[in-house]
Amino acid sequence: MNPAPRRQGLLVDDDPLYARTLQRALERRGLQIAVAHDVVQATALAEALRPDFALVDLKLGAESGLSLVAPLRALRADMRILLVTGYASVATAVEAIKRGADNYLPKPTTVETILRALADDEGEADGETGVEVEETMTPLSRLEWEHIQQALQDSGGNISAAARLLGMHRRSLQRKLAKRPGRERPLAPDAHG
Template sequence: MKGLLVDDDELYARTLQRSLARKGIETEIALDAASALARAREYLPDFALVDLKLGSDSGLTLIEPLRALRADMQILLVTGYASVATAVESIKRGADDYLPKPATVPTILRALGLETPATPIDDIEAAEDTMTPLSRLEWEHIQQALAETEGNISAAARLLGMHRRSLQRKLAKRPGPERRWVDE
Protein backbone atom coordinates (compact mmCIF):
# COMPACT_ATOMS: atom_id res chain seq x y z
CA MET A 1 0.00 0.00 0.00
CA LYS A 2 1.25 3.47 -0.81
CA GLY A 3 0.05 6.81 0.44
CA LEU A 4 0.42 10.55 0.14
CA LEU A 5 0.88 12.66 3.28
CA VAL A 6 -0.20 16.26 2.72
CA ASP A 7 0.77 18.50 5.62
CA ASP A 8 2.53 21.86 5.91
CA ASP A 9 4.16 20.71 9.17
CA GLU A 10 7.18 18.93 7.70
CA LEU A 11 8.33 17.51 11.05
CA TYR A 12 4.93 15.87 11.68
CA ALA A 13 4.82 14.52 8.11
CA ARG A 14 8.35 13.06 8.26
CA THR A 15 7.70 11.46 11.67
CA LEU A 16 4.47 9.94 10.41
CA GLN A 17 6.22 8.76 7.23
CA ARG A 18 8.86 6.89 9.28
CA SER A 19 6.20 5.34 11.53
CA LEU A 20 4.16 4.14 8.55
CA ALA A 21 7.31 2.78 6.87
CA ARG A 22 7.88 0.57 9.94
CA LYS A 23 4.42 -0.88 9.22
CA GLY A 24 5.39 -1.55 5.59
CA ILE A 25 3.50 1.41 4.10
CA GLU A 26 5.33 3.49 1.50
CA THR A 27 4.46 7.20 1.51
CA GLU A 28 5.35 10.42 -0.25
CA ILE A 29 5.10 13.87 1.33
CA ALA A 30 3.65 17.09 -0.07
CA LEU A 31 3.83 20.31 1.93
CA ASP A 32 1.19 22.32 0.03
CA ALA A 33 -1.88 21.85 -2.17
CA ALA A 34 -0.15 22.41 -5.52
CA SER A 35 2.66 19.92 -4.87
CA ALA A 36 0.12 17.45 -3.44
CA LEU A 37 -1.80 17.35 -6.71
CA ALA A 38 1.41 17.09 -8.74
CA ARG A 39 2.70 14.19 -6.57
CA ALA A 40 -0.69 12.45 -6.67
CA ARG A 41 -0.75 12.60 -10.50
CA GLU A 42 2.62 10.87 -10.82
CA TYR A 43 2.40 8.61 -7.76
CA LEU A 44 -1.33 7.59 -7.82
CA PRO A 45 -1.47 6.64 -4.11
CA ASP A 46 -3.90 4.17 -2.53
CA PHE A 47 -4.68 6.73 0.18
CA ALA A 48 -4.12 10.39 1.00
CA LEU A 49 -3.84 11.81 4.49
CA VAL A 50 -4.66 15.51 4.06
CA ASP A 51 -4.31 18.24 6.68
CA LEU A 52 -7.25 20.63 6.82
CA LYS A 53 -5.07 23.73 7.18
CA LEU A 54 -2.24 23.95 4.64
CA GLY A 55 -0.81 27.40 5.25
CA SER A 56 -3.13 29.71 3.33
CA ASP A 57 -4.81 26.77 1.53
CA SER A 58 -7.51 24.41 2.77
CA GLY A 59 -7.22 20.64 2.55
CA LEU A 60 -10.95 20.58 1.74
CA THR A 61 -10.14 21.87 -1.76
CA LEU A 62 -7.95 18.81 -2.41
CA ILE A 63 -10.62 16.18 -1.79
CA GLU A 64 -12.45 16.43 -5.13
CA PRO A 65 -9.33 16.64 -7.37
CA LEU A 66 -7.75 13.70 -5.55
CA ARG A 67 -10.95 11.68 -5.91
CA ALA A 68 -11.00 12.55 -9.64
CA LEU A 69 -7.46 11.18 -10.07
CA ARG A 70 -8.36 7.86 -8.51
CA ALA A 71 -11.93 7.01 -7.51
CA ASP A 72 -10.90 4.24 -5.09
CA MET A 73 -8.34 6.38 -3.24
CA GLN A 74 -9.07 6.55 0.49
CA ILE A 75 -8.97 10.17 1.62
CA LEU A 76 -8.50 10.92 5.31
CA LEU A 77 -8.73 14.53 6.48
CA VAL A 78 -6.74 15.32 9.64
CA THR A 79 -6.86 18.53 11.64
CA GLY A 80 -5.79 20.15 14.86
CA TYR A 81 -8.92 22.33 14.56
CA ALA A 82 -11.63 19.67 14.58
CA SER A 83 -15.20 20.89 14.37
CA VAL A 84 -18.54 19.41 13.39
CA ALA A 85 -18.85 21.88 10.50
CA THR A 86 -15.55 20.90 8.86
CA ALA A 87 -16.19 17.21 9.51
CA VAL A 88 -19.56 17.42 7.73
CA GLU A 89 -18.07 19.49 4.89
CA SER A 90 -15.19 17.03 4.37
CA ILE A 91 -17.56 14.05 4.17
CA LYS A 92 -19.87 15.95 1.78
CA ARG A 93 -16.89 16.63 -0.48
CA GLY A 94 -15.94 12.94 -0.52
CA ALA A 95 -13.47 12.31 2.30
CA ASP A 96 -13.62 8.79 3.75
CA ASP A 97 -12.74 9.79 7.31
CA TYR A 98 -11.98 12.79 9.53
CA LEU A 99 -9.36 12.44 12.27
CA PRO A 100 -8.22 14.87 14.98
CA LYS A 101 -4.49 15.64 15.15
CA PRO A 102 -2.18 14.26 16.23
CA ALA A 103 -3.50 11.10 14.60
CA THR A 104 -1.61 8.02 15.78
CA VAL A 105 -0.47 5.28 13.40
CA PRO A 106 -2.94 2.72 14.87
CA THR A 107 -5.78 5.22 14.40
CA ILE A 108 -4.75 5.83 10.79
CA LEU A 109 -4.42 2.10 10.09
CA ARG A 110 -7.89 1.48 11.56
CA ALA A 111 -9.34 4.28 9.42
CA LEU A 112 -7.75 2.67 6.35
CA GLY A 113 -9.17 -0.72 7.37
CA LEU A 114 -5.70 -2.24 7.77
CA GLU A 115 -5.86 -2.88 11.50
CA THR A 116 -8.78 -3.71 13.75
CA PRO A 117 -8.70 -4.37 17.47
CA ALA A 118 -9.68 -7.89 18.53
CA THR A 119 -12.30 -6.65 21.01
CA PRO A 120 -13.72 -3.31 22.17
CA ILE A 121 -11.65 -3.72 25.36
CA ASP A 122 -8.45 -3.87 23.27
CA ASP A 123 -9.52 -0.63 21.57
CA ILE A 124 -10.01 1.12 24.93
CA GLU A 125 -6.67 -0.16 26.24
CA ALA A 126 -4.89 0.93 23.05
CA ALA A 127 -6.40 4.41 23.36
CA GLU A 128 -5.29 4.66 26.99
CA ASP A 129 -1.74 3.65 26.05
CA THR A 130 -1.43 6.06 23.14
CA MET A 131 -3.45 9.14 24.16
CA THR A 132 -1.52 12.38 24.04
CA PRO A 133 -1.37 14.17 27.41
CA LEU A 134 -3.18 17.51 27.69
CA SER A 135 0.09 19.29 28.44
CA ARG A 136 1.50 18.10 25.09
CA LEU A 137 -1.66 19.15 23.20
CA GLU A 138 -1.60 22.56 24.89
CA TRP A 139 2.10 22.95 24.00
CA GLU A 140 1.44 22.07 20.34
CA HIS A 141 -1.52 24.48 20.21
CA ILE A 142 0.68 27.26 21.64
CA GLN A 143 3.41 26.47 19.09
CA GLN A 144 0.87 26.70 16.28
CA ALA A 145 -0.32 30.10 17.57
CA LEU A 146 3.30 31.28 17.73
CA ALA A 147 3.89 30.11 14.16
CA GLU A 148 0.80 31.95 12.94
CA THR A 149 1.95 35.16 14.64
CA GLU A 150 5.55 34.73 13.45
CA GLY A 151 6.86 34.31 17.02
CA ASN A 152 5.16 37.41 18.44
CA ILE A 153 4.30 36.40 22.01
CA SER A 154 1.87 39.28 22.61
CA ALA A 155 -0.04 38.52 19.40
CA ALA A 156 -0.03 34.78 20.16
CA ALA A 157 -1.37 35.46 23.66
CA ARG A 158 -4.21 37.56 22.18
CA LEU A 159 -4.94 34.80 19.66
CA LEU A 160 -5.08 32.24 22.49
CA GLY A 161 -7.16 34.52 24.73
CA MET A 162 -4.63 34.69 27.56
CA HIS A 163 -2.34 37.21 29.20
CA ARG A 164 1.15 37.55 27.73
CA ARG A 165 2.83 36.66 31.05
CA SER A 166 0.70 33.52 31.37
CA LEU A 167 1.86 32.45 27.92
CA GLN A 168 5.48 33.14 28.84
CA ARG A 169 5.12 30.94 31.96
CA LYS A 170 3.63 28.12 29.88
CA LEU A 171 6.47 28.42 27.37
CA ALA A 172 9.01 28.11 30.20
CA LYS A 173 7.43 24.76 31.17
CA ARG A 174 8.07 22.60 28.13
CA PRO A 175 6.11 19.34 28.60
CA GLY A 176 8.07 16.21 29.44
CA PRO A 177 8.01 12.90 27.58
CA GLU A 178 4.73 11.07 27.26
CA ARG A 179 4.08 8.43 29.89
CA ARG A 180 2.34 5.10 29.55
CA TRP A 181 -0.47 4.07 31.83
CA VAL A 182 0.71 1.65 34.53
CA ASP A 183 -1.72 -0.36 36.67
CA GLU A 184 -0.60 -0.58 40.27
Template sequence: MKGLLVDDDTLYLEALRRALTRRGIDCEIAADMATALDIAARTTPDFALVDLKLGEASGLSLIEPLRAIRADMRILLVTGYASIATAVEAIKRGADDYLPKPVSADTLQRILLDTEPAPGAPGPEREEEDTLESPTMIPLHRLEWEHIQQALTETGGNISATARLLGMHRRSLQRKLAKRPGPERRPPGDG
Protein backbone atom coordinates (compact mmCIF):
# COMPACT_ATOMS: atom_id res chain seq x y z
CA MET A 1 0.00 0.00 0.00
CA LYS A 2 1.29 3.45 -0.93
CA GLY A 3 0.30 6.65 0.82
CA LEU A 4 0.78 10.39 0.76
CA LEU A 5 1.00 12.32 4.03
CA VAL A 6 0.37 16.06 3.72
CA ASP A 7 0.96 18.32 6.73
CA ASP A 8 2.98 21.44 7.45
CA ASP A 9 4.19 19.86 10.73
CA THR A 10 7.26 18.03 9.40
CA LEU A 11 8.13 16.39 12.74
CA TYR A 12 4.68 14.80 12.89
CA LEU A 13 4.99 13.72 9.24
CA GLU A 14 8.36 12.04 9.75
CA ALA A 15 7.24 10.22 12.89
CA LEU A 16 4.04 9.00 11.22
CA ARG A 17 5.91 7.92 8.08
CA ARG A 18 8.43 5.90 10.12
CA ALA A 19 5.63 4.24 12.09
CA LEU A 20 3.68 3.38 8.93
CA THR A 21 6.81 2.06 7.18
CA ARG A 22 7.35 -0.35 10.09
CA ARG A 23 3.81 -1.60 9.39
CA GLY A 24 4.52 -2.18 5.70
CA ILE A 25 2.88 1.00 4.35
CA ASP A 26 5.15 3.09 2.11
CA CYS A 27 4.51 6.82 2.33
CA GLU A 28 5.70 9.98 0.66
CA ILE A 29 5.44 13.24 2.57
CA ALA A 30 4.62 16.78 1.52
CA ALA A 31 4.49 19.97 3.56
CA ASP A 32 2.53 22.05 1.04
CA MET A 33 -0.13 21.71 -1.66
CA ALA A 34 2.14 22.03 -4.70
CA THR A 35 4.51 19.31 -3.47
CA ALA A 36 1.57 17.08 -2.56
CA LEU A 37 0.06 17.34 -6.04
CA ASP A 38 3.45 16.72 -7.68
CA ILE A 39 4.03 13.58 -5.60
CA ALA A 40 0.46 12.34 -6.13
CA ALA A 41 0.75 12.75 -9.91
CA ARG A 42 4.07 10.90 -9.91
CA THR A 43 3.22 8.04 -7.50
CA THR A 44 -0.62 7.72 -7.62
CA PRO A 45 -0.96 6.70 -3.96
CA ASP A 46 -3.68 4.43 -2.60
CA PHE A 47 -4.52 6.98 0.10
CA ALA A 48 -3.78 10.55 1.14
CA LEU A 49 -3.82 11.83 4.72
CA VAL A 50 -4.30 15.61 4.44
CA ASP A 51 -4.19 18.15 7.26
CA LEU A 52 -6.97 20.74 7.16
CA LYS A 53 -4.57 23.62 7.84
CA LEU A 54 -1.56 23.80 5.52
CA GLY A 55 0.02 27.09 6.53
CA GLU A 56 -2.30 29.71 5.07
CA ALA A 57 -3.93 27.18 2.71
CA SER A 58 -6.75 24.73 3.37
CA GLY A 59 -6.42 21.01 2.88
CA LEU A 60 -10.03 21.05 1.64
CA SER A 61 -8.82 22.46 -1.66
CA LEU A 62 -6.62 19.37 -2.20
CA ILE A 63 -9.51 16.91 -2.23
CA GLU A 64 -10.72 17.57 -5.78
CA PRO A 65 -7.28 17.60 -7.50
CA LEU A 66 -6.27 14.41 -5.66
CA ARG A 67 -9.53 12.76 -6.77
CA ALA A 68 -8.74 13.82 -10.36
CA ILE A 69 -5.34 12.11 -10.16
CA ARG A 70 -6.81 8.85 -8.88
CA ALA A 71 -10.58 8.47 -8.50
CA ASP A 72 -10.39 5.58 -6.02
CA MET A 73 -7.78 7.23 -3.77
CA ARG A 74 -8.86 7.10 -0.13
CA ILE A 75 -8.71 10.69 1.17
CA LEU A 76 -8.57 11.22 4.91
CA LEU A 77 -8.74 14.77 6.24
CA VAL A 78 -7.23 15.37 9.70
CA THR A 79 -7.31 18.39 11.94
CA GLY A 80 -6.37 19.36 15.45
CA TYR A 81 -9.33 21.75 15.60
CA ALA A 82 -12.26 19.78 14.30
CA SER A 83 -15.56 21.51 13.73
CA ILE A 84 -18.89 20.30 12.49
CA ALA A 85 -18.84 22.85 9.65
CA THR A 86 -15.48 21.68 8.29
CA ALA A 87 -16.44 18.00 8.66
CA VAL A 88 -19.56 18.58 6.59
CA GLU A 89 -17.60 20.58 4.01
CA ALA A 90 -14.90 17.88 3.78
CA ILE A 91 -17.45 15.14 3.15
CA LYS A 92 -19.31 17.31 0.60
CA ARG A 93 -16.06 17.82 -1.29
CA GLY A 94 -15.38 14.10 -1.40
CA ALA A 95 -13.20 13.20 1.60
CA ASP A 96 -13.67 9.61 2.74
CA ASP A 97 -12.90 10.25 6.40
CA TYR A 98 -12.52 13.18 8.78
CA LEU A 99 -10.30 12.46 11.78
CA PRO A 100 -9.07 14.33 14.83
CA LYS A 101 -5.34 14.97 14.97
CA PRO A 102 -2.97 13.49 15.90
CA VAL A 103 -3.79 10.23 14.17
CA SER A 104 -1.69 7.30 15.35
CA ALA A 105 -0.19 4.84 12.89
CA ASP A 106 -2.27 2.06 14.50
CA THR A 107 -5.50 4.00 14.02
CA LEU A 108 -4.60 4.90 10.45
CA GLN A 109 -3.66 1.32 9.59
CA ARG A 110 -6.92 0.03 11.10
CA ILE A 111 -8.95 2.57 9.07
CA LEU A 112 -7.10 1.86 5.83
CA LEU A 113 -7.26 -1.92 6.09
CA ASP A 114 -10.86 -2.03 7.27
CA THR A 115 -12.99 -3.12 4.33
CA GLU A 116 -16.75 -3.20 4.28
CA PRO A 117 -18.14 -6.76 4.10
CA ALA A 118 -20.52 -7.61 1.28
CA PRO A 119 -24.19 -7.16 2.22
CA GLY A 120 -25.29 -10.17 4.28
CA ALA A 121 -21.73 -11.46 4.67
CA PRO A 122 -20.29 -11.72 8.18
CA GLY A 123 -17.66 -9.15 9.06
CA PRO A 124 -14.16 -10.07 10.23
CA GLU A 125 -13.81 -11.48 13.74
CA ARG A 126 -12.71 -8.75 16.15
CA GLU A 127 -11.95 -8.46 19.80
CA GLU A 128 -14.55 -6.46 21.70
CA GLU A 129 -11.99 -3.78 22.55
CA ASP A 130 -11.26 -3.28 18.82
CA THR A 131 -14.87 -2.36 18.08
CA LEU A 132 -15.50 -0.02 21.00
CA GLU A 133 -14.05 3.43 21.14
CA SER A 134 -13.24 4.85 24.54
CA PRO A 135 -16.26 6.88 25.62
CA THR A 136 -15.22 10.44 26.26
CA MET A 137 -17.47 13.44 26.35
CA ILE A 138 -16.52 16.38 24.25
CA PRO A 139 -15.43 19.14 26.63
CA LEU A 140 -17.59 22.25 26.73
CA HIS A 141 -14.73 24.50 25.53
CA ARG A 142 -14.34 22.26 22.45
CA LEU A 143 -18.07 22.45 21.66
CA GLU A 144 -17.95 26.23 22.06
CA TRP A 145 -14.94 26.35 19.71
CA GLU A 146 -16.80 24.29 17.10
CA HIS A 147 -19.85 26.53 17.37
CA ILE A 148 -17.69 29.64 16.91
CA GLN A 149 -15.95 28.04 13.89
CA GLN A 150 -19.31 27.25 12.32
CA ALA A 151 -20.44 30.86 12.84
CA LEU A 152 -17.17 32.12 11.34
CA THR A 153 -17.75 29.91 8.30
CA GLU A 154 -21.28 31.25 7.87
CA THR A 155 -20.07 34.86 8.01
CA GLY A 156 -17.09 34.35 5.71
CA GLY A 157 -14.62 34.90 8.55
CA ASN A 158 -15.94 38.35 9.47
CA ILE A 159 -15.26 38.76 13.21
CA SER A 160 -17.78 41.57 13.74
CA ALA A 161 -20.57 39.73 11.92
CA THR A 162 -19.72 36.53 13.81
CA ALA A 163 -19.87 38.33 17.15
CA ARG A 164 -23.30 39.76 16.24
CA LEU A 165 -24.49 36.33 15.12
CA LEU A 166 -23.36 34.78 18.40
CA GLY A 167 -24.72 37.65 20.50
CA MET A 168 -21.40 38.58 22.08
CA HIS A 169 -19.03 41.50 22.13
CA ARG A 170 -16.37 41.52 19.42
CA ARG A 171 -13.51 41.66 21.96
CA SER A 172 -14.93 38.66 23.84
CA LEU A 173 -14.99 36.69 20.60
CA GLN A 174 -11.41 37.69 19.83
CA ARG A 175 -10.30 36.49 23.29
CA LYS A 176 -12.05 33.14 22.74
CA LEU A 177 -10.43 32.77 19.32
CA ALA A 178 -7.01 33.41 20.84
CA LYS A 179 -7.56 30.46 23.21
CA ARG A 180 -7.60 27.41 20.95
CA PRO A 181 -8.75 24.29 22.79
CA GLY A 182 -6.10 21.71 23.60
CA PRO A 183 -6.41 17.97 23.05
CA GLU A 184 -9.07 16.14 25.02
CA ARG A 185 -7.88 14.45 28.19
CA ARG A 186 -8.83 10.84 28.78
CA PRO A 187 -10.61 10.02 32.01
CA PRO A 188 -8.29 8.63 34.75
CA GLY A 189 -7.59 4.92 34.30
CA ASP A 190 -8.54 4.98 30.58
CA GLY A 191 -5.18 3.91 29.24
Protein backbone atom coordinates (compact mmCIF):
# COMPACT_ATOMS: atom_id res chain seq x y z
CA MET A 1 0.00 0.00 0.00
CA ASN A 2 1.53 3.33 -1.09
CA PRO A 3 1.31 6.33 1.24
CA ALA A 4 -0.88 9.22 0.10
CA PRO A 5 1.12 11.85 -1.84
CA ARG A 6 2.14 14.89 0.18
CA ARG A 7 0.39 18.12 -0.70
CA GLN A 8 2.73 20.57 -2.43
CA GLY A 9 2.65 24.21 -1.40
CA LEU A 10 4.38 27.43 -2.42
CA LEU A 11 5.27 29.94 0.30
CA VAL A 12 6.05 33.45 -0.97
CA ASP A 13 7.53 35.81 1.63
CA ASP A 14 10.39 38.30 1.41
CA ASP A 15 11.50 37.66 5.00
CA PRO A 16 13.85 34.63 4.80
CA LEU A 17 13.73 33.89 8.54
CA TYR A 18 9.93 33.94 8.71
CA ALA A 19 9.67 31.87 5.51
CA ARG A 20 12.12 29.24 6.76
CA THR A 21 10.35 28.99 10.13
CA LEU A 22 6.91 28.62 8.54
CA GLN A 23 8.26 26.17 5.95
CA ARG A 24 9.62 23.90 8.69
CA ALA A 25 6.40 24.09 10.71
CA LEU A 26 4.27 23.16 7.70
CA GLU A 27 6.63 20.37 6.66
CA ARG A 28 6.35 18.90 10.17
CA ARG A 29 2.61 18.67 9.43
CA GLY A 30 3.28 16.54 6.35
CA LEU A 31 3.21 19.20 3.63
CA GLN A 32 5.90 19.74 1.01
CA ILE A 33 6.78 23.44 0.81
CA ALA A 34 8.81 25.37 -1.78
CA VAL A 35 9.85 28.92 -0.87
CA ALA A 36 10.13 32.02 -3.05
CA HIS A 37 11.12 35.50 -1.89
CA ASP A 38 9.84 37.65 -4.79
CA VAL A 39 7.30 37.68 -7.62
CA VAL A 40 9.71 36.47 -10.32
CA GLN A 41 10.97 33.53 -8.25
CA ALA A 42 7.40 32.67 -7.17
CA THR A 43 6.16 32.64 -10.76
CA ALA A 44 9.00 30.38 -11.91
CA LEU A 45 8.48 27.92 -9.04
CA ALA A 46 4.72 27.87 -9.55
CA GLU A 47 5.11 27.11 -13.25
CA ALA A 48 7.57 24.31 -12.50
CA LEU A 49 5.73 22.75 -9.54
CA ARG A 50 2.05 23.59 -10.12
CA PRO A 51 1.46 23.45 -6.33
CA ASP A 52 -1.78 22.50 -4.62
CA PHE A 53 -1.75 25.75 -2.66
CA ALA A 54 0.12 29.04 -2.25
CA LEU A 55 0.67 31.19 0.84
CA VAL A 56 1.49 34.68 -0.44
CA ASP A 57 2.64 37.64 1.64
CA LEU A 58 0.95 40.92 0.69
CA LYS A 59 4.17 42.96 0.85
CA LEU A 60 7.09 41.53 -1.09
CA GLY A 61 9.61 44.35 -0.81
CA ALA A 62 8.49 46.95 -3.35
CA GLU A 63 6.12 44.44 -4.99
CA SER A 64 2.62 43.36 -4.00
CA GLY A 65 1.60 39.77 -3.45
CA LEU A 66 -1.75 40.72 -4.98
CA SER A 67 -0.02 40.70 -8.37
CA LEU A 68 0.55 36.95 -8.01
CA VAL A 69 -3.07 35.93 -7.46
CA ALA A 70 -4.21 35.99 -11.11
CA PRO A 71 -1.11 34.26 -12.56
CA LEU A 72 -1.30 31.54 -9.89
CA ARG A 73 -5.01 31.04 -10.55
CA ALA A 74 -4.31 30.84 -14.30
CA LEU A 75 -1.71 28.11 -13.73
CA ARG A 76 -4.06 25.94 -11.75
CA ALA A 77 -7.75 26.77 -11.26
CA ASP A 78 -8.07 24.54 -8.16
CA MET A 79 -5.01 25.97 -6.38
CA ARG A 80 -5.86 27.28 -2.88
CA ILE A 81 -4.42 30.81 -2.67
CA LEU A 82 -4.08 32.38 0.78
CA LEU A 83 -2.88 35.95 1.18
CA VAL A 84 -1.06 36.46 4.49
CA THR A 85 -0.12 39.90 5.79
CA GLY A 86 0.88 41.94 8.81
CA TYR A 87 -0.93 44.94 7.32
CA ALA A 88 -4.45 43.58 7.32
CA SER A 89 -7.24 45.86 6.19
CA VAL A 90 -10.74 45.41 4.87
CA ALA A 91 -9.80 47.09 1.58
CA THR A 92 -6.92 44.72 0.82
CA ALA A 93 -8.96 41.70 1.94
CA VAL A 94 -11.73 42.66 -0.49
CA GLU A 95 -9.19 43.29 -3.26
CA ALA A 96 -7.51 39.91 -2.64
CA ILE A 97 -10.82 38.05 -2.86
CA LYS A 98 -11.86 40.03 -5.98
CA ARG A 99 -8.60 39.00 -7.65
CA GLY A 100 -9.27 35.34 -6.86
CA ALA A 101 -7.61 34.59 -3.52
CA ASP A 102 -9.43 31.94 -1.47
CA ASN A 103 -8.66 33.44 1.93
CA TYR A 104 -6.93 36.34 3.66
CA LEU A 105 -5.09 35.80 6.95
CA PRO A 106 -3.60 38.51 9.17
CA LYS A 107 -0.14 37.90 10.66
CA PRO A 108 0.79 36.60 13.03
CA THR A 109 -1.14 33.46 12.22
CA THR A 110 -0.77 29.93 13.45
CA VAL A 111 -0.04 26.79 11.46
CA GLU A 112 -3.41 25.45 12.61
CA THR A 113 -5.18 28.52 11.19
CA ILE A 114 -3.34 28.08 7.88
CA LEU A 115 -4.22 24.38 7.74
CA ARG A 116 -7.85 25.14 8.53
CA ALA A 117 -7.94 27.78 5.76
CA LEU A 118 -6.39 25.27 3.34
CA ALA A 119 -8.99 22.67 4.33
CA ASP A 120 -11.95 25.03 3.76
CA ASP A 121 -14.18 23.88 0.90
CA GLU A 122 -12.32 20.57 0.76
CA GLY A 123 -14.36 18.82 3.44
CA GLU A 124 -11.28 18.21 5.57
CA ALA A 125 -12.43 20.34 8.51
CA ASP A 126 -9.07 20.39 10.24
CA GLY A 127 -8.53 16.69 9.56
CA GLU A 128 -4.81 17.22 8.99
CA THR A 129 -4.11 18.80 12.35
CA GLY A 130 -6.47 17.08 14.74
CA VAL A 131 -6.22 20.23 16.86
CA GLU A 132 -9.10 22.38 18.01
CA VAL A 133 -8.12 26.00 17.58
CA GLU A 134 -9.97 28.86 19.21
CA GLU A 135 -11.27 31.39 16.71
CA THR A 136 -9.76 34.80 17.42
CA MET A 137 -9.38 38.02 15.52
CA THR A 138 -6.49 40.43 15.59
CA PRO A 139 -7.37 43.15 18.12
CA LEU A 140 -8.28 46.51 16.60
CA SER A 141 -5.54 48.21 18.65
CA ARG A 142 -2.95 45.88 17.06
CA LEU A 143 -4.22 46.61 13.55
CA GLU A 144 -4.15 50.34 14.28
CA TRP A 145 -0.59 50.11 15.63
CA GLU A 146 0.57 48.19 12.55
CA HIS A 147 -1.13 50.72 10.28
CA ILE A 148 0.64 53.56 12.11
CA GLN A 149 3.97 51.75 11.83
CA GLN A 150 3.44 51.26 8.10
CA ALA A 151 2.70 54.97 7.67
CA LEU A 152 5.82 55.86 9.66
CA GLN A 153 7.90 53.49 7.58
CA ASP A 154 6.46 54.86 4.32
CA SER A 155 7.23 58.42 5.43
CA GLY A 156 10.79 57.67 6.55
CA GLY A 157 9.91 58.18 10.22
CA ASN A 158 8.60 61.73 9.69
CA ILE A 159 5.73 62.14 12.17
CA SER A 160 4.09 65.03 10.29
CA ALA A 161 4.18 63.16 6.97
CA ALA A 162 2.88 59.98 8.63
CA ALA A 163 0.03 61.93 10.25
CA ARG A 164 -0.93 63.33 6.82
CA LEU A 165 -0.91 59.79 5.36
CA LEU A 166 -3.16 58.62 8.19
CA GLY A 167 -5.49 61.62 7.92
CA MET A 168 -4.92 62.70 11.51
CA HIS A 169 -3.37 65.61 13.36
CA ARG A 170 0.34 65.33 14.19
CA ARG A 171 -0.33 65.74 17.93
CA SER A 172 -2.92 62.93 17.88
CA LEU A 173 -0.35 60.65 16.28
CA GLN A 174 2.27 61.66 18.86
CA ARG A 175 -0.17 60.82 21.68
CA LYS A 176 -0.81 57.37 20.20
CA LEU A 177 2.92 56.77 19.89
CA ALA A 178 3.50 57.90 23.48
CA LYS A 179 1.10 55.19 24.71
CA ARG A 180 3.64 52.57 23.61
CA PRO A 181 6.83 53.30 25.59
CA GLY A 182 10.03 52.79 23.64
CA ARG A 183 8.17 52.66 20.33
CA GLU A 184 8.27 56.32 19.28
CA ARG A 185 10.25 55.51 16.16
CA PRO A 186 9.05 53.24 13.37
CA LEU A 187 9.62 49.56 13.89
CA ALA A 188 12.17 47.93 11.63
CA PRO A 189 10.66 45.69 8.96
CA ASP A 190 9.94 42.39 10.63
CA ALA A 191 8.42 38.98 10.07
CA HIS A 192 4.93 40.48 9.88
CA GLY A 193 5.65 41.58 6.28
